[in-house]
Amino acid sequence: MQFSNYANRFSANSGTVQLMDDLGSAQRASGPVYMLGGGNPAHIPEAEALFKAEMLKLVEDNNAFGKAIGEYDSPQGNTAFIRALAGLLQQRFGWQVGPEHIAITNGSQSSFGILFNVLAGEFADGSFRKILLPLTPEYVGYSDVGIHEQPIFEGHKPSIEKLDEGFFKYRVDFDGLNIDERYGAVCVSRPTNPTGNVITDGELKELARRCEVAGVPLIIDGAYGVPFPGIVFSQATPVWNENIILCLSLSKLGLPGLRTGIVIANPALIQIIKNANAINSLAPGRLGPALVTAMIEDHSLLSLCNDIVRPYYADKVLRVIDMIKELIPDIPVRIHKPEGALFVWLWFEDLPIHCHALYQRLVAQGVYVIAGHHFYPGLDEDWRHKQECIRVNYAAEESVVRRGLEIIAEQVREIYRTQA
Ligand code: PLP
Numbered sequence: 140m141q142f143s144n145y146a147n148r149f150s151a152n153s154g155t156v157q158l159m160d161d162l163g164s165a166q167r168a169s170g171p172v173y174m175l176g177g178g179n180p181a182h183i184p185e186a187e188a189l190f191k192a193e194m195l196k197l198v199e200d201n202n203a204f205g206k207a208i209g210e211y212d213s214p215q216g217n218t219a220f221i222r223a224l225a226g227l228l229q230q231r232f233g234w235q236v237g238p239e240h241i242a243i244t245n246g247s248q249s250s251f252g253i254l255f256n257v258l259a260g261e262f263a264d265g266s267f268r269k270i271l272l273p274l275t276p277e278y279v280g281y282s283d284v285g286i287h288e289q290p291i292f293e294g295h296k297p298s299i300e301k302l303d304e305g306f307f308k309y310r311v312d313f314d315g316l317n318i319d320e321r322y323g324a325v326c327v328s329r330p331t332n333p334t335g336n337v338i339t340d341g342e343l344k345e346l347a348r349r350c351e352v353a354g355v356p357l358i359i360d361g362a363y364g365v366p367f368p369g370i371v372f373s374q375a376t377p378v379w380n381e382n383i384i385l386c387l388s389l390s391k392l393g394l395p396g397l398r399t400g401i402v403i404a405n406p407a408l409i410q411i412i413k414n415a416n417a418i419n420s421l422a423p424g425r426l427g428p429a430l431v432t433a434m435i436e437d438h439s440l441l442s443l444c445n446d447i448v449r450p451y452y453a454d455k456v457l458r459v460i461d462m463i464k465e466l467i468p469d470i471p472v473r474i475h476k477p478e479g480a481l482f483v484w485l486w487f488e489d490l491p492i493h494c495h496a497l498y499q500r501l502v503a504q505g506v507y508v509i510a511g512h513h514f515y516p517g518l519d520e521d522w523r524h525k526q527e528c529i530r531v532n533y534a535a536e537e538s539v540v541r542r543g544l545e546i547i548a549e550q551v552r553e554i555y556r557t558q559a
Contacts (some may be wrong), residue, residue: 155280168505171505173506173535173540174539175532180481181535187393190393193430197429212428214423228403231366240403240405241403243423246395247387247390248280250401258323259322259324260291266321268320268323269321271325272326273327274310275516276333277326277327278331279509293322294515294518296518297310301473305473306473308478310339311346320353323356324356325358328360329479332480332482333511334480335480336478337478339374340374347380347382358386360386361377361386361387362388363480364479365377368392368444370391372453373478375479381405382405384402384408385403387400389427399424452534455533455534455537463544470551470552472551474486482530485529485531488527489527493512497529497550501547504550506546508530509530509532511527529547
C-alpha cells in the first residue's frame with residue numbers, strides 16, 4: 140500500500156508515538172514493571188468516588204443519559220457545560236467570558252492540533268510564522284502536531300537558578316526574547332510538563348505584556364493548572380484576556396478517558412475551533428461535559444481541586460522528594476523545584492552517558508521514565524543539559540515509585556562509578 144506525503148506526519152519516528160508505544164510495550168512486558176513514564180494522573184479514591192456518584196446520577200436520569208450517549212453535541216461543545224463554565228469564570232475571576240469565548244474539544248491534545256496549525260504556518264502575505272516556546276524544556280506532545288514540512292516551533296533556553304538543598308528552577312530568559320510578527324503565537328504550559336515548573340505571575344505578566352504589544356496571542360496550557368485541576372503548589376494567579384488562549388482539560392482531574400479539552404479564547408478563534416470540530420469529528424465527545432456540568436454549576440469542581448486533588452499531589456511530591464534524598468544522597472542530582480503537575484524532573488549534572496542510554500538501561504530493569512532530550516521542541520542547538528535530565532511521573536502507587544527510584548539510584552550510581 141502506498142501513502143501520501145501526509146502520512147509522513149504519522150511516522151513511527153515521532154517522539155510522541157514512541158513514547159505512547161513505550162507505554163504499550165510496558166503493559167506487555169513479562170517481568171515486573173515500574174511505570175514512571177506517561178502522563179496518567181493518579182487514581183485518587185475520593186475523586187473517583189465523586190465522579191462515580193455523578194455518573195450514577197447521570198445513568199439514572201433517563202433523559203440526560205439518553206442525550207449524553209445518544210445524540211451528537213453542537214460542534215462548539217455542550218451548551219449547558221459552556222454556559223456553566225462561563226458563569227463560573229465570570230463569578231470567580233471577573234473575566235468577561237461568555238459562551239462565545241469557549242469551545243470544547245476531544246482533549247487538549249486535539250486543541251493544540253487545531254491551534255498550532257491555525258496560528259502557525261503559511262500566511263496569506265507569504266510569511267511563515269512559528270510558535271515561540273519561551274521556556275524549554277516544554278511538553279513533548281506539541282512536537283509533532285504541525286502539518287507543515289517546515290518546523291513550526293522555536294524553543295528558547297531558560298536561565299537556571301541553582302537553589303539550596305539540591306533544587307533548581309528554570310526561569311524565562313527575557314534577554315534576547317523578541318516577540319514580534321515572526322510568531323503566530325507564544326505558548327507555555329503552566330505548570331510545565333515535564334519539569335513541574337510554574338512560570339511565575341511576574342514572568343507571565345511580562346510575557347502577556349510583550350505579546351499584547353506585538354499583537355501575538357499567548358497560549359497558556361493549563362492542563363495541570365488553574366482554575367482546574369489546580370495541581371499547583373506555588374502561587375499561580377489565573378489570568379485571561381482576549382489576547383490569551385487558555386487551554387484546559389478534564390484529564391488531570393482524573394478523567395483522561397473522557398477526552399475533554401476546553402479552549403477559552405476570543406470569539407473569532409472559537410468559531411474556527413467549532414468549524415474544525417465539525418469537519419474533523421462532527422462534534423466533541425459529550426460524556427465529559429455531561430459528567431461535570433453540575434459540579435461546575437455549584438462550584439464543587441473547584442472544591443474538589445482545592446480540597447482533594449491538590450493536597451493529594453502536594454503531599455505525595457514531598458514524600459517522593461524525601462525518597463529521592465534518602466536513596467540518592469551520594470549522586471550529583473538536582474531536582475527541579477516541584478511547583479506543580481505530576482512529575483519530578485531530575486538533573487544529573489555531568490551525567491557521563493546520554494539520558495537516552497540511561498533510559499534504555501532503566502527499561503531493561505523494568506523502569507519506565509522519559510528521557511529528557513525529548514522535551515525541547517524547536518531548540519536544536521547543542522546543549523549538554525538536554526542529555527542530563529529525566530522525567531519521573533510520581534502519580535503511581537507509592538511502592539511502585541519507591542522501587543522505581545531505587546533502581547534509578549542503583550543504575551545512576553553505577554554509571555557515575557564506572558564511566559566518570
Ligand atoms: N498539555 C500538557 C502539558 C500535557 O501534559 C498533556 C497530557 O499529558 C496535554 C496537554 C494533553 O492532555 P489531554 O489531551 O488529555 O487533555
